[in-house]
Amino acid sequence: MPAVLPKFSFPVPANKSGQAFGSAEALLAKLGGESAGQYLVGRQGMWHGGIHITEETIPWCALSTNSEAEKAFCNNQPYKGEQFVRCMADGEIVAYRVCKDYDSAAISWNNGQLHMSNSFVLVKHYIQPGDTAESGLTFYTLYMNLAPFSAYAQTEAAMTRKVVKAQNYYSSMENVTATRPVAAGMLKAGTAVTLSDKIISRASDKRQFNEVTLVAETTNAAGTALAAGTKVWTVSDRGSLASSATAPQPxxxxxxxxxxxxxxxxxxxxxxxxxxxxxxxxxxxxxxxxxxxxxxxxxxxxxxxxxxxxxxxxxxxxxxxxxxxxxxxxxxxxxxxxxxxxxxxxxxxxxxxxxxxxxxxxxxxxxxxxxTFDGVVKPATAISISAGDSIGHLGFYELPTDNGKRSRYQVHIECLSMDDVAKFIGNPENVGTDKPAFLKFKPGLKLFDKNEAGQITASERRTKSDGIVTLAKVPVVKEGDQPKYYQIRQEGGWIASADAQLISQYALAERGFAVLNKSSASFDLIDGKLQPDNIVKEILQELEAAAKADNRPGYALNQYNYQRLLAKIDSNNDGTYSIDEYLQALNNVSYRDRLQRIIAKHPSEWYYGKDDPMWKTYLDTLTGEHSKWKTYLETFIEKMTWMKQVPGMGPAPWHMHPVTFISSIGNKNNGSLTIEMLYKVFEAIKSPAKESFLKGFVDEVNENSEAYKLDTVSRLNHFFAQVREEMGGAASPIESLNYSEDGLKQTFKYFRNNPEEAKTYSYKKTGKVITTRADEVAIANRVYSNRLGNGDVLSGDGSLYRGRGAVHLTGKSNYEGFNEYYKTQWGDSVNFVEEPVKLEEAKYCVRSAIYFWLREELFKIADEGNNGSIVDRITAKVNLHTDSYAKRRGHFERFHNDKVFEC
Incomplete structure (x- = not known):
């Protein structure tokens, strides 16, 4: 059986425009701002097998209803659900529950109601890195507290739409399809219209047009009044008329x-x-x-x-x-x-x-x-779902307090398995050992320096700590074609290759993942009375080991704090103690990565009922003034549990941190682009001065490879086949117009019509040597005048907006288009119309190509195969009328055959 490597996705995007997080580290840093719902132990000392994502950090995935409680919480500024929670891996939905509305799941509290959603989706996944099931793992992702059905049912009529961006409208069908279409004006963004059954397509641009009716009196973009009920024709495909629903349904x-x-x-x-x-x-x-x-x-x-x-x-x-x-x-x-x-x-x-x-x-x-609403559904046939597909939105969630309640929007996400996870993280088939992805080093290794001449010299220093780094990001000094030294930046030196341990992506145990298998008497892990001789102890032991290996100045006391807490647990000296003391130690930011790599086998709170010992042990302590909490929790448990009803799920699954675990096994090429690879792409580069530009290029891609959809070898091959032709063999971020007289006349109509100017502005040669370069400014001002949004020759627009970037932007209108797209995708205050030369900087040069790659969804075409016809389809999107189709196919074949992007 061949390897099974599903695609993966982060559960939420980085902004309301839907841009993906550039890396798992970026997402985890964002989620570090959550005030509750951390992995393994919650802030009340209770077991917590997953993570929370709330409106604190990802507000664009929250979706409000019209409830009074939400209006009060949101100050009448409801969350619109611009983006959705995404499925984290290819798989199939094997169980779900759809909460109809918040009232159906409400729980009584202090003479009022607490509103929350008990909606959940359980998705089953399978990964097999090797050739046999020996290396396989079945695992699940769980998404709970999703927005209820009522959040999506608040829609207007199905045929009511809103204009997304200002667009032309026409008074008749004939005006749409005329040789020169005659627009009556422009509808403003946000104009509400009702669709009709009258639909046509226009052959000239292959666009669809619909006769629509204006819902309310409005004005067009020029300020002219338009009456309610007015019928006009306007473009209606490619998302130009958006649904008036509050948010798209899952x-x-x-x-x-x-x-x-x-x-x-x-x-x-x-x-x-x-x-x-x-x-x-x-x-x-x-x-x-x-x-x-x-x-x-x-x-x-x-x-x-x-x-x-x-x-x-x-x-x-x-x-x-x-x-x-x-x-x-x-x-x-x-x-x-x-x-x-x-x-x-x-x-x-x-x-x-x-x-x-x-x-x-x-x-x-x-x-x-x-x-079915409010009940667990196990579909007779599992429902297929792909990584990145919509799961739902963050639901409103009210929690009790002694004197009232507190509120938030959240999704609770877990990653679970009933398989032998300990075996899986050991990489039983040794997959990837021939193509290691990481470099591991230990304390005490001899460090070397590199002098200004590039020579490696011995030093008296040694490595102070252990660490794992992505191999593709590590600078290397080779002897012949074999690595001799690796640079370890955090240690400030180089280590000999013989001292480095190179490990596979799938050797998770070597990468720091650890399994803990210690049950607890109840879900109340840290109760402030009995010392937590349960899984908390084993977690503290893992963190103590991390603290011992931490040789950073100012961090030495951490290991002693962990040792002190462990000694208290071992003493069995029960009595009143501070819960916060343990929680602070568990959530020490310095060792969060170690915590997130723990895989814990532990009873699930979604399996056991209120009368089972795991809950009853704790519930029975809630007496007297705390009895109302017992009543609340018993009702909560009845409404939230589901796991016993799903075949294949047991009482004590393995729990993995969903982001850390899945990003570690993902079939990604994340962070694997190197400067050495780019020297192979741009084979004409001779000067070492270009290295800083290439480094900027590499860093921009590696830090955002998933967001930019450059996370597989095939995608890199296709992307750079285009970039290589656009930038040339010397990786020039600006279009070269250094033409001969004949070259100008052959290439540009302007100079065929003005041959004397071709002679004036072309380069001059003496023998075979160019003695005077062409006047590229004058050439650009002429060949691009009165085109692509540029002014005439005297405006200077032609040279100002000549081709720049990794995929060349040419003409003022294209610079303006990129400028608008850039604001939604990256958000920095850069204006490429005012400062076009910024596109010659590595970061922005890359982003100009990403503009085409993402906007035209070229990565989807790239995923269809590795052949010339696929290259041609991408080329047609980048530059339809170019004469370089064959050259771009040649670049792709070279990268593919030479395995340029394979580590």
């Missing part, structure tokens, strides 16, 4: 049977039984003009009884050219997409074949079947 809801979803009357959800073509208009259906295909299992919704949204077309005989009708008819329906495809976005409408052979309905049927 994508997996459409796959449930019956499906969850707030649809208009007569609208049904369905998934495709097989891949089919889609069409932008009914006319395109009849003509057979399709921009792409939807794959098997694709979710959509449609109205099967709406004749106005249906057409028929003769089925064509297979294998006939030209196609001949077979006599049978297919029905096509206007359908709403349930997720993005190509340039189209979720919520866009297209025409698809809708006969029963092609669609599997997932909406409640006429028999009256309804989706």
């Amino acid at each position: 994508s997996w809801w459409a796959k449930c049977a019956p499906a969850y979803g707030a649809h208009s009357s007569g609208q049904f959800s369905a998934v495709l039984r097989t891949g089919v073509k889609y069409y932008l208009s009914s006319d395109d259906v009849q003509k057979g003009i399709s921009p792409g295909k939807l794959t098997e299992g694709f979710p959509l919704s449609y109205e099967p009884d709406n004749i106005a949204q249906q057409i028929t077309r003769a089925t064509m005989k297979p294998g006939t050219n030209p196609p001949e009708p077979s006599g049978a008819l297919n029905t096509f329906s206007l359908a709403t997409l349930g997720k993005d495809v190509g340039k189209l976005k979720k919520g866009d409408r297209v025409w698809v074949v809708s006969d029963a052979d092609y669609l599997t309905p997932s909406t409640p049927t006429a028999s009256g079947a309804q989706p």
Whole structure:
């Protein structure tokens, strides 16, 4: 059986625009700002097998309802759920519970109600790095306290949309399709419209247009009044008209049977039984003009009884050219997409074949079947889900206090396994030992220095601590083609290669992961009375070991603090003690990484009921004035438990930190780009002065490889095939216009029409030596004048906005487009229109290429294969009319065949 390496995703994005975190470290640093819900032990000393993500750190994933409690908490500024919680790995949903609304899960407290959601999703995953099941692991990710169904049911009519960005509108269909379309004006962003069944496509730009009705009186972009009820035509695909719903529903809801979803009357959800073509208009259906295909299992919704949204077309005989009708008819329906495809976005409408052979309905049927609310559902057929798919949003969560309540929005995430995790982290098949990913070093190793001449010299110093670093990021001095010395930056020197231990990505035990298997008498681990001789003791022992290995000045007392607490536990000297003392030691920021690498086998609070000893031992202590807490907790346990009902789950699973564990096993190429690789990409670089530029290039990619979708070897091959051709063999971040006289006339129409100027501005040669370079400023001002948003020759725009970046931006309009995109993706206050030369700096040079790579979703094309046709498709997106298709294929083949990006 070949290796099984699922794709992985972080559970939340880095901002409300959806940009991914650049690394696990960046996400963990962000989550370090959470005030509660840390891994293994909660702030009240209770067992806590997962992590919390709340609106404190990730507010763009929170979603509000119209409840009075939420309005008070949010100061009438509800959370909009701009982004969703994402599934962390490819897998299948094996159990879930959808809370209908907060009232259905409410718990009484102090003459009032505490509102929370008991929604959860359990996703089953499998990874097998080696060739046999010996190296395999089945594990689960759990997402709890997700926003309830009612948070998504607050939608206006299904056909009501809002204009996303200002866009043209037309008074008639003829004005849309004219040779020179005649716009009547521009609709402002946010204008509410109602869709109709009248849809056309425009051949000139392959865009879809819909006749829409203005919902309310408004003004256009020029300030002209438009009455409510006015009908106009406007572009309606590629997410230009967004749903007026508060937030998109979780994508997996459409796959449930019956499906969850707030649809208009007569609208049904369905998934495709097989891949089919889609069409932008009914006319395109009849003509057979399709921009792409939807794959098997694709979710959509449609109205099967709406004749106005249906057409028929003769089925064509297979294998006939030209196609001949077979006599049978297919029905096509206007359908709403349930997720993005190509340039189209979720919520866009297209025409698809809708006969029963092609669609599997997932909406409640006429028999009256309804989706299940507030109960655990184990689907008869597991629901497939991919890494990055939407799971849901942070739900509102009220917690009791002695005198009231406190509130937040949260999702509780766990990573669990019932398999032999201890065996898995030992890398039983030794996968990856031939391609190590990390370098491990120990204290006491001899350190070397590197002098100004680049020579390695001995020193009297030795390494002070142990550590693990990503091998691809470690500078190396080679002897021949073999590493001789490695630089250990945190130690301020170099170590001999013989002293370095090179380890595989999958050797998790060598990378510091440790398994703890010590049960507890109850979920109350640190009660302030009995010394915590339970899993807390073993966690403290792990942290003590980390503190002993910490030789940093000012940190020496940490190990003694851990030793003191462990001695108190061993003394069995029970009595009143400070819970906070233990919690501070457990959550010491200096050793958080060590804590997050602990894998703990422990009873789960989602398995046991209130009468089971794990809970009852604690609940029985809540007497007298604390009895109300017992009543609350018993109700909480009844509403939240689920694990006993799910086959395959046991009472004491292994618990892993979801971000740390999954990012460690992810099939990523994260952080693997090196300067040496770039010297192979840009083979014409001769000067060592270019190294600082290349280092900036490498750092920008490595620090953001996942966010930039440059996290596999195949993606790097495709990306740099384009970058190499755009920048040339010498890695120039600015377009070269150093042409000969003939070159100018052959390349540019301007100089063919003005041959005397070609002679004036071209380079001059004496023999074979260029004695005077071409006047590149003058050339750029002429060839790019009155194009691409530039002014005339005298404006100087041509040279100011000449091609720059790793994938060249050319022309003022393209600089302006990048400028706007940059604000949403990176947020720094850089203005490339005012300072175009910034694109010559390594960081911004990279980002200019990422602009194309992400905006056009070129990484998705790259994932389809490693051949010339895929390269050509990407090239067509980058520079459709270039004459360099063959060159770009050649770059890709060289990188692929020479394994340039394989560590």
